[in-house]
Amino acid sequence: MGVDLGATKVVSAWVGRDGTVDGHSGARIYRSEGYHELISEIVRCVRASQAACRRPLAAVGVGIAAQVDSSAGRVLYAPNLKWKNRPLAADLARRLACPVYLINDARAATLGEWRHGAGRGSDNWLCLMVGTGVGSSAVVGGVLLEGASNSFGEVGHLTLVSGGRPCHCPHRGCIEAYIGGWAIGERARREVTLPNGRDSRIRVLAGTPGRITARTVFEAYRQKDPLAIRLVQSVEQYFADAIVGLVNGFNPERLVLGGGIIEGLPHLLPILRQAIRTHCQPSESKVHVVRARLGADTVLIGAGTYALERHRGRSVRGPAARPG
Ligand SMILES: [Zn+2]
Known part of the structure; x- marks a missing residue:
């Protein structure tokens, strides 16, 4: 069970x-x-x-x-x-x-994706689940590595922006503080109170600013709301920067991406593939970027x-x- x-x-x-x-x-x-x-x-x-x-x-x-x-x-x-x-x-x-x-x-x-999903058959791959937070693990040389206290490959709290946005961990500027669902919702709630965002579809869809989540932003994005487009483009940029560093650092043959942010923004995968092709070192740019399969x-x-x-x-x- x-x-x-x-x-x-x-x-x-x-x-x-x-x-x-x-x-x-x-x-x-x-x-x-x-x-x-x-x-x-x-x-x-x-x-x-x-x-x-x-x-x-x-x-x-x-x-x-x-x-x-x-x-x-x-x-x-x-x-x-x-x-x-x-x-x-x-x-x-x-x-x-x-x-x-x-x-x-x-x-x-x-482990689930490794045995039964998108990680099957690969000995060197990175699994990134981007939902409310960023959860991840790495399989290296056929081993699901543990580290000293069972958290090897937890990349959500790697620094993306020095001194950047506050994170839910004790640090600032972590990857999660830019691409995690809680961070996207938090930024949108702040932006809709500014002069540029007051008429945004994000606010209309949520009813009140306090009810805005990443999901609301993605719905407004599909409705071509200018603020939502700006927020999603910023997620694309941060995500691409993070992925280039991770591929350079872990040298995986496969990158499996899942979670609510990947489901909500399906166009992210081609953007990330392009960023890897353009910005990773040549030997590392052959990584296959695929979606998690187990939903x-x-x-x-x-x-x-x-x-x-x-x-x-x-x-x-x-x-x-x-x-x-
Ligand atoms: Zn953090």
Whole structure:
């Protein structure tokens, strides 16, 4: 069973060895809910999925937007849920009477895409999920690298603009502060209060400035609103600059892009391909830029796959044992 525990909802489903899913169940969650209330919500979801797909529960994998110690089954820090150092795997395992494994959501997405989606067959690739925030992981030499504290390849907080816009992390000018959905929404909310933006479609579509999100900006962009066009062009430029640096730094053969920003702005991919061709060093410019394939289920499928592989004692670090 895979569980996707996000900032505003939890979704569960049975995940097969071939990446198929069955018995989706979901619920909205709220920051005001306590830790134990949320555990009860996850248990309810898993039980509902189990009843819907009528299969025995072998193991559960939870993909969560948090810093995670996967081997100890602890959530170290989940800013959205305001959790610090919680033994989530043990607490859930007690309630569900089966093994529970935790994995960071970006790593889950990468594992899911690696086994069953756009990363299949590649030993050197970078997975970037650009939604509200920027989640990413890197597969290098056939290994999903972990780093010293399980966050290797998290590029959203690399500096793009020195001393730039404030980020949700302690730093300024991070990639996420320019291309993350929260940052696009925040900038639009500010711009519609300025003389140039007061008549923008963005404001009309949202009703009030406080309800503007990246999605509102993209809708206004499709309606050819001048402010929305300016904001999207700025995202294109920052995204292209970030991608050129990442391709130069990681030297991937494939770059897999997914998440709400990629879905909302499908014309971004050709722009990024062109930026790579024009600005990357020649040996690195051959990278294939492709869309993630697993859609909204990517974290769920990755978390279920992670549980399956941990449960069977397989190392999730590499695709297969290699001779020599
Ligand atoms: Zn940051």
